[in-house]
Amino acid sequence: xxxxxxxxxxxxxxxxxxxxxxxxxxxxxxxxxxxxxxxxxxxxxxxxxxxxxxxxxxxxxxxxxxxxxxxxxxxxxxxxxxxxxxxxxxxxxxxxxxxxxx
Numbered sequence: 689x690x691x692x693x694x695x696x697x698x699x700x701x702x703x704x705x706x707x708x709x710x711x712x713x714x715x716x717x718x719x720x721x722x723x724x725x726x727x728x729x730x731x732x733x734x735x736x737x738x739x740x741x742x743x744x745x746x747x748x749x750x751x752x753x754x755x756x757x758x759x760x761x762x763x764x765x766x767x768x769x770x771x772x773x774x775x776x777x778x779x780x781x782x783x784x785x786x787x788x789x790x
Contacts, residue, residue, distance in 0.1 A: 693732075695724040 693706040753759035764770025
């Protein structure tokens with residue numbers, strides 16, 4: 689999980705990630721050597737809670753859109769592939785909408 693492992697140097701706004709972009713010295717800013725913090729709302733527990741809340745709103749909407757026939761799903765095995773597929777599909781959908789309005 690990317691959230692929950694983020695560290696911040698408050699004065700500059702520089703961000704680090706414990707796994708993907710760790711500071712050279714644990715919990716210290718690479719530039720100033722000052723302490724890094726983890727925001728109180730960026731812990732694993734708070735991220736899980738926000739995700740649960742999001743899902744409680746999002747899934748009923750997805751069900752509604754599916755019933756209305758306006759849900760467009762793009763399956764993807766990874767975010768890299770998903771982004772490319774989403775970009776391609778949105779271009780095709782945009783083109784179809786343009787043709788309908790002309």
